[in-house]
Amino acid sequence: MSQVIIYNLDGELLGTVTLKHAIKMLYRQVAQVHESVPGEMYGPYPRPRAVMLLHYVYARWRWERKGRVPYSKQGVMRRDRHRCAYCEKPATTVDHVIPRCQGGSTDWLNVVAACERCNCAKGGLTPDQAGIALRHLPFVPVFTDIWGR
Ligand SMILES: [Zn+2]
Structure with missing residues (x-):
């Protein structure tokens, strides 16, 4: 009332x-x-x-205050500047570093931008198992990483 x-x-x-x-x-x-x-x-x-x-x-002030951005697929693409985390070619999709079928979670630290080729090559494997390496480690972005540029 x-x-x-x-x-x-x-x-x-x-x-x-x-x-x-x-x-x-x-x-x-x-x-x-x-x-x-x-x-x-x-x-x-x-x-x-x-x-x-x-x-x-x-x-967006709520995010700015906390400094942390809620996880989103679109956010991962922006964080990784639409570049594949494995080969740096333009990314069109996102990849679970530790695949979901192996218990990988869907969050900032386990999801990276990826091109279709790397995503397919990796499939349900970890980078080690697939013999490919991450160019950089995924991180939890703050507001300015995603929207501040
Ligand atoms: Zn790639």
Whole structure:
């Protein structure tokens, strides 16, 4: 009942906060009332049902704060600059370094960008078993590794 909707400057829905928090945002002038409850006041303000930020906030802020980016296949491609981790040719796919059939997990440290040729050659084998080597070790990227360039 006392939750207030927050909109980004461009109208994108960002989430909700408590009424108290929303009033603080109005007071600090980081937001303005977007939609109010007719006829109801909360202190000097019309009681907000929704507020809109006065400055644009990147929805990615949650990642920036944590510094860590959630795993994604697209993220792996960006981290590895769309280059195959085994031969550095343009990558079109991703490869599990330790294959799933051998218990490999799907996360930043076990997935690399790969070209189809290396991916096929490797199949269900580890790099050692397949006789190919990683050019660089996979790492957990921070926000700027993925989106900051
Ligand atoms: Zn390759």
